[in-house]
Amino acid sequence: MPPNDKVAVIGAGALGLMALKQFKEDGFDVTGFESRPYVGGLWKDSRDSTISVHASTVFNTSKFRAAISDFPFPESTDNFPTATQMHDYLCSYADHFDVKRHVKLNTKVKQILRENGQWILEVEDVTSGSVSTQRFDRVAIATGSYYAPRWPKLEGLEKFSGKAFHSIDFHTSESFKDQNLLLIGMHATALDTTTALSGIAKHVYLSHRHGLTLLPSYTPEGEPSDTVPGLGFLMVQSWLEANMPATWTWLFDKVLSRISNAAFPNTPDEWGFRPAPSIAVATPVMGDSVWPHLKSGFAEPVPGVKHITGPKTVELTNGRVLTDIDTIIYCTGYDFDIPEDLIPKTPSQENLYHPYPNGPRTNPYLYRNIFPLTSDETIRNTLAFIGHSATPYPGFVQFELACMAVSQIWVGNKSLPDLPTMKTWHATWTAQRAATIRKYNAPSDSTFYPALLPFAKYFPWMNEMAGTGLFETMGGKCNGMFNARTWELWWRDRELYDLMRNGILTPTVFRVFEMESGGRKALGWEEGKRRLRRDNEVYQKAVRARGRELGLDEDTGKPLKGGKAA
Known part of the structure; x- marks a missing residue:
């Protein structure tokens, strides 16, 4: 990475804030652009014709899984955060990591041009109407994928x-x-x-x-449902989905149906x-x-x-x-696309770097749904679309990992494959997606969105590019049974191993390990262990409180009758 590479991040919602923080942490000179007068994006009810939550919205992921990896929710936050709590959380995140001062609020990006090896942004102050241009080395478009109402x-x-x-x-x-x-x-x-x-x-x-x-939202024992699968489950899921996808889907459908019928x-x-x-x-x-x-x-x-x-x-x-x-x-819902103003182009408009050249509801023409598939290598390595890649994993961390991956590639610790390999990936995934739609008879209005990528292939890739070390340390065949790194952790620090393997799957796990090959900033074993302890203590306290609300015995988790455990 050249010294002081200037990076523009368009959007200051959750995606943009995580991108700004990550790029800033990795040494880039960052500037964010947000057309609204506040950060936090759709998590504040805008009261106008822009995408935003309702005042009564409650996040469908618990705070124990929803948090950003190095910034837990306050203990006072509801187990399933309200819209107001979510917006407060994102504002606190921006303040804590000193990101807000890098964001130009009330500033709308009107045009993105590629000229003479740089990105030129034409921006408008929505308050005064004045227009200016600014030059950047790299651009991350982090406005998300939900755009046009259906x-x-x-x-x-x-x-x-x-x-x-x-x-x-x-x-x-x-x-x-x-x-x-x-x-x-x-x-x-x-x-x-x-x-x-x-x-x-x-x-x-x-x-x-x-x-x-x-x-x-909760198990009968008072645990938030999304916290029940632990790290071991994550590793098993990754292996099964990669090697026996039809069996995994059948099994998961059966389990979810049973849970639904019981609840x-x-x-x-x-x-x-x-x-x-x-x-x-x-x-x-x-x-x-x-x-x-x-x-x-x-x-x-x-x-x-x-x-x-x-x-x-x-x-x-x-x-x-x-x-x-x-x-x-x-x-x-919404069709996946981006505003016309944010489609990067050349001055002659001969080349448009449109993520959806075939229209909404189609696969984005992007490698891993992030990087443009263009013959110009300098474009592929300086332009990223964040928020168009997702996988069935709860919370913000999957998008945070995407930001980490982009940043590590731009820093030079990781690299993209050559264009033919990237195009082969896209063609393979497009065919697989079409086959999945046919096999499972997906309704035309289903939630099988173009952004959704297979967990088993996308999530480990993100972790590798981000440099988290999680799969390398805790994964492998037979759920780590034949992984030397797993045994090394077990031998050197039994408490950390136990917190990782048997504690709740908190986002903190993505910040514990440091890799020699480089990667996102790590907490390290000792700080990671301290935070994992806290995560589990806060979680157990919340479960006990929920159990009391449900009239459960704190020791057995069973309903009380006449003041005694059933």
């Missing part, structure tokens, strides 16, 4: 007399008092919206075209939740918040819309006619 066609919508809008414009529920609402879609946004409308609206219909898997029993057939699409092509949703509203009848799952027949009437695909609809809200 608007599925509803036949006969012109006949509807009520208001119909996308959930991007849903901010408050007071104006829907005593109304009957039809929500199109039944995933996380629809469930959040239903919860926000409870106690205000008269009735909510949840229209969906295929089944879904509801999962509980949400006696689900009426008419709700249409079964059969649910496979985990291979559809993401389960946390159902705790919406379940009481489903059971009470306030929220009613119904089939998809066939067409709208009148000012307040809607015919469903099963022939039923809803006669009392006041408002329709599209809870149908």
